Amino acid sequence: MKTLGEQLKALRLGQETKKSQKEFGKLFDLSESTIGMYERNERKPDYETLQKFAEHFSVSIDYLITGKKSNAAQSDLSNDDKEMIEFFSNPKLNLFFKEMADSPEEQIEELREFWEIIKKRELNKK
Amino acid sequence: MKTLGEQLKALRLGQETKKSQKEFGKLFDLSESTIGMYERNERKPDYETLQKFAEHFSVSIDYLITGKKSNAAQSDLSNDDKEMIEFFSNPKLNLFFKEMADSPEEQIEELREFWEIIKKRELNKK
DNA sequence: CCACTAAGAATATCTTAGCCT
DNA sequence: AGGCTAAGATATTCTTAGTGG
Numbered sequence: 001m002k003t004l005g006e007q008l009k010a011l012r013l014g015q016e017t018k019k020s021q022k023e024f025g026k027l028f029d030l031s032e033s034t035i036g037m038y039e040r041n042e043r044k045p046d047y048e049t050l051q052k053f054a055e056h057f058s059v060s061i062d063y064l065i066t067g068k069k070s071n072a073a074q075s076d077l078s079n080d081d082k083e084m085i086e087f088f089s090n091p092k093l094n095l096f097f098k099e100m101a102d103s104p105e106e107q108i109e110e111l112r113e114f115w116e117i118i119k120k121r122e123l124n125k126k
Numbered sequence: 127m128k129t130l131g132e133q134l135k136a137l138r139l140g141q142e143t144k145k146s147q148k149e150f151g152k153l154f155d156l157s158e159s160t161i162g163m164y165e166r167n168e169r170k171p172d173y174e175t176l177q178k179f180a181e182h183f184s185v186s187i188d189y190l191i192t193g194k195k196s197n198a199a200q201s202d203l204s205n206d207d208k209e210m211i212e213f214f215s216n217p218k219l220n221l222f223f224k225e226m227a228d229s230p231e232e233q234i235e236e237l238r239e240f241w242e243i244i245k246k247r248e249l250n251k252k
Numbered sequence: 253c254c255a256c257t258a259a260g261a262a263t264a265t266c267t268t269a270g271c272c273t
Numbered sequence: 274a275g276g277c278t279a280a281g282a283t284a285t286t287c288t289t290a291g292t293g294g
Contacts, residue, residue, distance in 0.1 A: 004173075020275060031267055036276060043265055044173060046285090047130075047191060054188075062180075062187045065173060099245070107244050114240045115226075118233050146254060157288055162256060169286055172264090256292080263286070271278075 002067030005041040011057045012039075028052050128193030131167040137183045138165075154178050 002010075012024050012035075021039075022032035028049060037043035045053065054061045062068060100108055128136075138150050138161075147165075148158035154175060163169040171179065180187045188194065226234060 021277095022275080032276080033268080033278085034266060036278095037265085040277085046265085047170060051191065060186070060188050061191060065177070065187060099241070103245075107248070110244060111237065111241055115237055118236060119229075122233070147256095148254080158254085159256080159289080160287060162254095163286085166256080172286085253294105255294085258291085259289095261286105261288085263284105265282105265284070267280105267282085269279090272276090273274105 003041050004044065004065055005039045007064050007067060008035075008053065009039040011053075011059075027056065129167050130170065130191055131165040133190050133193060134161075134179065135165040137179075137185075153182065 012019055012021070020032070021035040025032050025035045030049070034043065038045060050061055050064065054064055057064075100111070138145055138147070146158070147161040151158050151161045156175070160169065164171060176187055176190065180190055183190075226237070
């Protein structure tokens with residue numbers, strides 16, 4: 001389980017454009033020193049700042065604090081939703097589904113029929 | 127969007143056994159006054175306490191702070207992902223999806239190839 | 253009993269300036 | 274430049290004691 005500091009540092013440097021602590025701080029009206037202290041877990045940002053961080057990186061506050069991927073898992077999503085999230089996290093399939101979501105009903109239906117065939121074929125094997 | 131204070135108060139009183147601020151505080155080694163201040167948003171709990179609250183009520187920290195139902199929606203998931211969940215909430219497709227999630231990689235790959243064909247065919251129509 | 257307020261003590265944070273690599 | 278440390282100024286929080294419904 002990663003600390004908030006580790007998360008922040010990873011996010012600051014994990015971008016295409018790695019930022020210095022100073023640059024990073026400017027985004028949130030914080031001094032370079034403050035950022036450093038966050039990363040070393042010597043200080044903690046207030047809630048407002050925390051939310052800004054979360055928003056900027058498009059992650060949840062739970063993720064920032066606890067390092068857990070899906071805080072949703074803990075609370076308000078159904079198991080099915082959780083499975084979906086897990087499933088979608090696979091980059092290949094993710095793209096696949098995005099396409100499907102934008103496609104006409106008939107095509108999806110067609111795909112589903114083909115899927116039936118695949119599954120039946122598997123049954124016959126056994 | 128509800129405040130942290132409102133959330134806490136609602137959770138404290140929303141249980142089968144409503145608790146007084148004093149009783150509630152005892153659970154987390156906090157004085158009754160402190161709980162009251164939280165609920166009136168005059169003070170904010172530190173991260174540790176916040177996590178205890180979240181754990182005790184089985185909610186996410188994001189939910190406590192922002193009042194948003196799906197913290198996943200807010201952060202972990204992109205808008206596209208949110209659309210997908212919407213998409214698959216269709217019961218028919220939902221079943222389809224569940225099967226896929228439990229199927230071997232090769233079958234999914236096969237399905238994807240068939241999908242490519244469908245899409246190409248559509249292109250030729252135009 | 254329950255919740256709220258006040259005030260002081262205790263903690264924690266933010267910045268600037270300086271230091272090191 | 275980039276990052277870290279120190280120290281004072283600032284700001285916030287927690288508790289106890291007291292007030293009122």
